[in-house]
């Protein structure tokens with residue numbers, strides 16, 4: 385990436401796996417560490433990350449309390465009549481927006497929609513780091529790898545793992561570098577059930593074969609969803625002017641976010657982890 389901005393793409397073609405939740409916490413964590421952060425929301429329809437940033441701006445306007453803000457890059461859907469033309473236009477627009485952000489940011493976080501769309505594929509080829517949150521469910525796991533129901537052994541790669549493999553080859557040609565692919569389990573329950581135990585057994589065995597690293601994800605916590613409307617995260621709560629008690633669950637959430645940041649091995653992050 386020009387000027388050395390590190391691009392983190394949050395992707396998984398499975399919908400509702402916690403991508404936007406991870407994206408907004410990652411953005412705020414990096415901002416709180418003092419980095420200049422850009423972000424791009426590729427979900428044209430839902431615009432959850434874009435709306436989150438706009439909620440944050442409005443909260444700052446209403447409260448008069450200043451918060452660190454990311455720089456939002458907008459890639460608009462093409463109005464071209466032919467599909468191939470629309471794809472080419474959107475790719476060119478994405479490249480231009482990314483290059484613009486890379487001039488002024490140290491990190492760029494790209495939130496992908498929960499579907500296999502051409503622009504999300506293209507974004508993956510720009511990923512220095514790819515983060516894939518998955519719901520703790522065998523159904524969601526199938527997109528990564530297909531398991532034998534008797535032996536629990538990996539039979540073949542799933543559709544998303546195949547796609548990442550393909551896009552890694554493409555990236556090697558265009559960028560001459562690889563993608564550090566990190567998979568995290570989302571919305572982990574606090575109860576030790578059979579499903580949770582099984583995923584904990586099979587996922588580590590899939591890492592080497594499918595080419596990802598496993599990292600601890602976020603637990604199922606109300607605080608990860610409650611603050612969206614104000615554009616805040618649990619990392620903002622001890623900022624002067626925000627009167628919200630930090631409960632034990634909130635503190636545990638902050639530890640989870642910091643742990644995720646640590647496991648992503650992003651440049652210069654290790655030395656600033658204490659700031660979040």
Ligand SMILES: Nc1ncnc2c1ncn2[C@@H]1O[C@H](COP(=O)(O)OP(=O)(O)OP(=O)(O)O)[C@@H](O)[C@H]1O
Nearest residue numbers: 399400401402403404405498602603604605608609
């Ligand atoms: N750790 C968590 N604890 C509690 N709720 C969560 C957690 N992570 C995500 N959620 C909630 O789960 C839902 C899906 O999360 P999110 O929107 O982040 O997923 P997504 O992968 O971005 O979805 P899409 O594919 O539709 O873009 C949302 O209602 C979100 O608030």
Ligand SMILES: [Mg+2]
Nearest residue numbers: 403404427432
């Ligand atoms: Mg989303």
